[in-house]
Amino acid sequence: MELIGRDKDVGSIRDFFEAAGVRGGALLLVGDAGLGKTAVLDEFAAMEAKNGTRVLRAAGVQFEADVNYSALNQLLFPLGDDMDSLSDAHRTALRCALGFEIGPPPDRLVVSNAAVL
Ligand SMILES: Nc1ncnc2c1ncn2[C@@H]1O[C@H](COP(=O)(O)OP(=O)(O)O)[C@@H](O)[C@H]1O
Ligand SMILES: [Mg+2]
Structure with missing residues:
Protein backbone atom coordinates (compact mmCIF):
# COMPACT_ATOMS: atom_id res chain seq x y z
CA MET A 1 0.00 0.00 0.00
CA LEU A 35 -7.09 8.14 10.67
CA GLY A 36 -3.97 6.26 9.57
CA LYS A 37 -2.01 5.71 12.79
CA THR A 38 -1.25 2.07 12.00
CA ALA A 39 -0.52 2.92 8.37
CA VAL A 40 2.10 5.51 9.40
CA LEU A 41 3.71 3.09 11.84
CA ASP A 42 3.71 0.33 9.22
CA GLU A 43 5.41 2.64 6.73
CA PHE A 44 8.05 3.71 9.24
CA ALA A 45 8.68 0.13 10.41
CA ALA A 46 9.03 -1.12 6.82
CA MET A 47 11.50 1.65 5.94
CA GLU A 48 13.60 1.01 9.04
CA ALA A 49 13.58 -2.76 8.52
CA LYS A 50 14.76 -2.17 4.93
CA ASN A 51 17.67 -0.14 6.35
CA GLY A 52 18.68 -3.05 8.56
CA THR A 53 17.08 -1.94 11.84
CA ARG A 54 15.56 -4.71 13.91
CA VAL A 55 11.94 -3.72 14.46
CA LEU A 56 10.02 -5.43 17.27
CA ARG A 57 6.29 -4.83 17.56
CA ALA A 58 3.46 -5.72 19.87
CA ALA A 59 -0.22 -4.88 19.73
CA GLY A 60 -2.45 -4.53 22.75
CA VAL A 61 -5.58 -6.63 22.44
CA GLN A 62 -8.34 -6.86 25.00
CA PHE A 63 -8.45 -10.63 25.35
CA GLU A 64 -4.79 -10.64 26.40
CA ALA A 65 -5.30 -7.95 29.04
CA ASP A 66 -5.12 -10.50 31.87
CA VAL A 67 -2.23 -12.48 30.43
CA ASN A 68 1.05 -11.78 32.20
CA TYR A 69 3.79 -10.37 29.99
CA SER A 70 1.75 -10.84 26.81
CA ALA A 71 3.15 -7.69 25.17
CA LEU A 72 6.69 -8.69 26.14
CA ASN A 73 6.01 -12.12 24.67
CA GLN A 74 4.96 -10.54 21.37
CA LEU A 75 8.01 -8.30 21.34
CA LEU A 76 10.63 -10.91 22.13
CA PHE A 77 9.16 -14.00 20.45
CA PRO A 78 10.91 -13.24 17.11
CA LEU A 79 14.30 -13.13 18.85
CA GLY A 80 14.25 -16.88 19.50
CA ASP A 81 17.72 -18.14 20.40
CA ASP A 82 19.04 -14.66 21.23
CA MET A 83 18.11 -15.36 24.85
CA ASP A 84 20.89 -17.94 24.98
CA SER A 85 23.44 -15.19 25.50
CA LEU A 86 21.84 -14.13 28.81
CA SER A 87 23.12 -15.26 32.20
CA ASP A 88 21.34 -18.35 33.59
CA ALA A 89 19.32 -16.28 36.10
CA HIS A 90 18.18 -13.75 33.50
CA ARG A 91 17.42 -16.39 30.88
CA THR A 92 15.39 -18.51 33.28
CA ALA A 93 13.44 -15.49 34.55
CA LEU A 94 12.65 -14.33 31.02
CA ARG A 95 11.73 -17.81 29.76
CA CYS A 96 9.42 -18.34 32.74
CA ALA A 97 7.83 -14.91 32.27
CA LEU A 98 7.18 -15.63 28.60
CA GLY A 99 5.83 -19.11 29.27
CA PHE A 100 8.66 -21.04 27.60
CA GLU A 101 9.72 -22.61 30.86
CA ILE A 102 7.84 -23.71 33.98
CA GLY A 103 9.03 -22.29 37.26
CA PRO A 104 8.14 -19.99 40.14
CA PRO A 105 6.89 -16.50 39.11
CA PRO A 106 10.06 -14.55 38.35
CA ASP A 107 11.01 -11.28 39.99
CA ARG A 108 9.74 -8.45 37.81
CA LEU A 109 12.93 -6.45 38.10
CA VAL A 110 14.96 -9.45 36.90
CA VAL A 111 12.58 -9.93 33.97
CA SER A 112 12.83 -6.24 33.17
CA ASN A 113 16.62 -6.26 33.20
CA ALA A 114 16.76 -9.48 31.19
CA ALA A 115 14.56 -7.93 28.51
CA VAL A 116 16.82 -4.90 28.24
CA LEU A 117 19.99 -7.01 28.12
N1 LIG B 1 -2.12 8.40 4.29
C1 LIG B 1 -2.70 7.30 3.83
N2 LIG B 1 -2.50 6.85 2.59
C2 LIG B 1 -3.09 5.74 2.12
N3 LIG B 1 -3.91 4.95 2.86
C3 LIG B 1 -4.16 5.32 4.12
C4 LIG B 1 -3.57 6.48 4.68
N4 LIG B 1 -3.99 6.61 5.97
C5 LIG B 1 -4.79 5.55 6.19
N5 LIG B 1 -4.89 4.78 5.10
C6 LIG B 1 -5.69 3.56 4.99
O1 LIG B 1 -6.88 3.78 5.73
C7 LIG B 1 -7.21 2.63 6.50
C8 LIG B 1 -7.26 2.98 7.98
O2 LIG B 1 -5.94 3.33 8.44
P1 LIG B 1 -5.32 2.75 9.78
O3 LIG B 1 -3.87 3.02 9.72
O4 LIG B 1 -5.73 1.33 9.98
O5 LIG B 1 -6.04 3.68 10.85
P2 LIG B 1 -5.85 3.70 12.43
O6 LIG B 1 -4.74 2.78 12.81
O7 LIG B 1 -5.59 5.13 12.77
O8 LIG B 1 -7.19 3.25 12.97
C9 LIG B 1 -6.16 1.58 6.18
O9 LIG B 1 -6.66 0.73 5.16
C10 LIG B 1 -5.01 2.39 5.68
O10 LIG B 1 -4.23 1.63 4.79
MG1 LIG C 1 -4.70 1.10 14.05
Missing part, protein backbone atom coordinates in the same frame (compact mmCIF):
# COMPACT_ATOMS: atom_id res chain seq x y z
CA GLU A 2 1.27 3.48 -0.83
CA LEU A 3 1.02 5.96 2.00
CA ILE A 4 -0.27 9.31 0.76
CA GLY A 5 0.71 12.67 2.26
CA ARG A 6 2.28 11.43 5.46
CA ASP A 7 5.97 12.11 4.85
CA LYS A 8 6.03 14.74 7.58
CA ASP A 9 4.50 12.35 10.14
CA VAL A 10 6.90 9.55 9.22
CA GLY A 11 9.77 12.05 9.47
CA SER A 12 8.63 13.15 12.93
CA ILE A 13 8.58 9.54 14.10
CA ARG A 14 12.08 9.03 12.69
CA ASP A 15 13.31 12.15 14.54
CA PHE A 16 11.74 10.83 17.73
CA PHE A 17 13.44 7.43 17.41
CA GLU A 18 16.81 8.99 16.64
CA ALA A 19 16.64 11.00 19.86
CA ALA A 20 15.09 8.13 21.84
CA GLY A 21 18.03 5.90 20.89
CA VAL A 22 20.16 8.17 23.07
CA ARG A 23 17.87 9.23 25.89
CA GLY A 24 15.01 6.72 25.69
CA GLY A 25 11.41 7.77 25.46
CA ALA A 26 7.89 6.84 24.51
CA LEU A 27 5.71 8.25 21.76
CA LEU A 28 1.94 8.07 21.87
CA LEU A 29 0.00 8.42 18.62
CA VAL A 30 -3.54 9.50 19.27
CA GLY A 31 -6.37 9.88 16.77
CA ASP A 32 -9.75 8.60 15.71
CA ALA A 33 -10.08 5.10 14.28
CA GLY A 34 -9.21 4.99 10.60
Whole structure:
Protein backbone atom coordinates (compact mmCIF):
# COMPACT_ATOMS: atom_id res chain seq x y z
CA MET A 1 0.00 0.00 0.00
CA GLU A 2 1.27 3.48 -0.83
CA LEU A 3 1.02 5.96 2.00
CA ILE A 4 -0.27 9.31 0.76
CA GLY A 5 0.71 12.67 2.26
CA ARG A 6 2.28 11.43 5.46
CA ASP A 7 5.97 12.11 4.85
CA LYS A 8 6.03 14.74 7.58
CA ASP A 9 4.50 12.35 10.14
CA VAL A 10 6.90 9.55 9.22
CA GLY A 11 9.77 12.05 9.47
CA SER A 12 8.63 13.15 12.93
CA ILE A 13 8.58 9.54 14.10
CA ARG A 14 12.08 9.03 12.69
CA ASP A 15 13.31 12.15 14.54
CA PHE A 16 11.74 10.83 17.73
CA PHE A 17 13.44 7.43 17.41
CA GLU A 18 16.81 8.99 16.64
CA ALA A 19 16.64 11.00 19.86
CA ALA A 20 15.09 8.13 21.84
CA GLY A 21 18.03 5.90 20.89
CA VAL A 22 20.16 8.17 23.07
CA ARG A 23 17.87 9.23 25.89
CA GLY A 24 15.01 6.72 25.69
CA GLY A 25 11.41 7.77 25.46
CA ALA A 26 7.89 6.84 24.51
CA LEU A 27 5.71 8.25 21.76
CA LEU A 28 1.94 8.07 21.87
CA LEU A 29 0.00 8.42 18.62
CA VAL A 30 -3.54 9.50 19.27
CA GLY A 31 -6.37 9.88 16.77
CA ASP A 32 -9.75 8.60 15.71
CA ALA A 33 -10.08 5.10 14.28
CA GLY A 34 -9.21 4.99 10.60
CA LEU A 35 -7.09 8.14 10.67
CA GLY A 36 -3.97 6.26 9.57
CA LYS A 37 -2.01 5.71 12.79
CA THR A 38 -1.25 2.07 12.00
CA ALA A 39 -0.52 2.92 8.37
CA VAL A 40 2.10 5.51 9.40
CA LEU A 41 3.71 3.09 11.84
CA ASP A 42 3.71 0.33 9.22
CA GLU A 43 5.41 2.64 6.73
CA PHE A 44 8.05 3.71 9.24
CA ALA A 45 8.68 0.13 10.41
CA ALA A 46 9.03 -1.12 6.82
CA MET A 47 11.50 1.65 5.94
CA GLU A 48 13.60 1.01 9.04
CA ALA A 49 13.58 -2.76 8.52
CA LYS A 50 14.76 -2.17 4.93
CA ASN A 51 17.67 -0.14 6.35
CA GLY A 52 18.68 -3.05 8.56
CA THR A 53 17.08 -1.94 11.84
CA ARG A 54 15.56 -4.71 13.91
CA VAL A 55 11.94 -3.72 14.46
CA LEU A 56 10.02 -5.43 17.27
CA ARG A 57 6.29 -4.83 17.56
CA ALA A 58 3.46 -5.72 19.87
CA ALA A 59 -0.22 -4.88 19.73
CA GLY A 60 -2.45 -4.53 22.75
CA VAL A 61 -5.58 -6.63 22.44
CA GLN A 62 -8.34 -6.86 25.00
CA PHE A 63 -8.45 -10.63 25.35
CA GLU A 64 -4.79 -10.64 26.40
CA ALA A 65 -5.30 -7.95 29.04
CA ASP A 66 -5.12 -10.50 31.87
CA VAL A 67 -2.23 -12.48 30.43
CA ASN A 68 1.05 -11.78 32.20
CA TYR A 69 3.79 -10.37 29.99
CA SER A 70 1.75 -10.84 26.81
CA ALA A 71 3.15 -7.69 25.17
CA LEU A 72 6.69 -8.69 26.14
CA ASN A 73 6.01 -12.12 24.67
CA GLN A 74 4.96 -10.54 21.37
CA LEU A 75 8.01 -8.30 21.34
CA LEU A 76 10.63 -10.91 22.13
CA PHE A 77 9.16 -14.00 20.45
CA PRO A 78 10.91 -13.24 17.11
CA LEU A 79 14.30 -13.13 18.85
CA GLY A 80 14.25 -16.88 19.50
CA ASP A 81 17.72 -18.14 20.40
CA ASP A 82 19.04 -14.66 21.23
CA MET A 83 18.11 -15.36 24.85
CA ASP A 84 20.89 -17.94 24.98
CA SER A 85 23.44 -15.19 25.50
CA LEU A 86 21.84 -14.13 28.81
CA SER A 87 23.12 -15.26 32.20
CA ASP A 88 21.34 -18.35 33.59
CA ALA A 89 19.32 -16.28 36.10
CA HIS A 90 18.18 -13.75 33.50
CA ARG A 91 17.42 -16.39 30.88
CA THR A 92 15.39 -18.51 33.28
CA ALA A 93 13.44 -15.49 34.55
CA LEU A 94 12.65 -14.33 31.02
CA ARG A 95 11.73 -17.81 29.76
CA CYS A 96 9.42 -18.34 32.74
CA ALA A 97 7.83 -14.91 32.27
CA LEU A 98 7.18 -15.63 28.60
CA GLY A 99 5.83 -19.11 29.27
CA PHE A 100 8.66 -21.04 27.60
CA GLU A 101 9.72 -22.61 30.86
CA ILE A 102 7.84 -23.71 33.98
CA GLY A 103 9.03 -22.29 37.26
CA PRO A 104 8.14 -19.99 40.14
CA PRO A 105 6.89 -16.50 39.11
CA PRO A 106 10.06 -14.55 38.35
CA ASP A 107 11.01 -11.28 39.99
CA ARG A 108 9.74 -8.45 37.81
CA LEU A 109 12.93 -6.45 38.10
CA VAL A 110 14.96 -9.45 36.90
CA VAL A 111 12.58 -9.93 33.97
CA SER A 112 12.83 -6.24 33.17
CA ASN A 113 16.62 -6.26 33.20
CA ALA A 114 16.76 -9.48 31.19
CA ALA A 115 14.56 -7.93 28.51
CA VAL A 116 16.82 -4.90 28.24
CA LEU A 117 19.99 -7.01 28.12
N1 LIG B 1 -2.12 8.40 4.29
C1 LIG B 1 -2.70 7.30 3.83
N2 LIG B 1 -2.50 6.85 2.59
C2 LIG B 1 -3.09 5.74 2.12
N3 LIG B 1 -3.91 4.95 2.86
C3 LIG B 1 -4.16 5.32 4.12
C4 LIG B 1 -3.57 6.48 4.68
N4 LIG B 1 -3.99 6.61 5.97
C5 LIG B 1 -4.79 5.55 6.19
N5 LIG B 1 -4.89 4.78 5.10
C6 LIG B 1 -5.69 3.56 4.99
O1 LIG B 1 -6.88 3.78 5.73
C7 LIG B 1 -7.21 2.63 6.50
C8 LIG B 1 -7.26 2.98 7.98
O2 LIG B 1 -5.94 3.33 8.44
P1 LIG B 1 -5.32 2.75 9.78
O3 LIG B 1 -3.87 3.02 9.72
O4 LIG B 1 -5.73 1.33 9.98
O5 LIG B 1 -6.04 3.68 10.85
P2 LIG B 1 -5.85 3.70 12.43
O6 LIG B 1 -4.74 2.78 12.81
O7 LIG B 1 -5.59 5.13 12.77
O8 LIG B 1 -7.19 3.25 12.97
C9 LIG B 1 -6.16 1.58 6.18
O9 LIG B 1 -6.66 0.73 5.16
C10 LIG B 1 -5.01 2.39 5.68
O10 LIG B 1 -4.23 1.63 4.79
MG1 LIG C 1 -4.70 1.10 14.05
